[in-house]
Amino acid sequence: MVVELASASRGRCKAAAPEKHLSRFVRTIAIIERAGNGLGTLVFTWATVVILGGFSTMLTRREFRCATVLAFLEAARYQQRSHVL
Secondary structure: OOOEEOOOOEEEEEEEEEEHHHHHHHHHHHHHHHHHHHHHHHHHHHHHHHHHHHHHHHHHHHHHHHHHHHHHHHHHHHHHHHHOO
């Protein structure tokens, strides 16, 4: 949808409808959310491989705790989303 605006200097000019800006904003938010979900999946996979794959012996205690916390946070997020669907 295009809205025509009257202009004193040029006669008429065309401007985008307000819905176009809203659609662009929603599309941007959706892309950011998808990127965040993909990153969360990668973090969950990495943390699971590190903890269960035997690489935990190569980590310091602090790194192991961080990997464990990341795995539990992502697992809780997946569990919460499965109840929403």
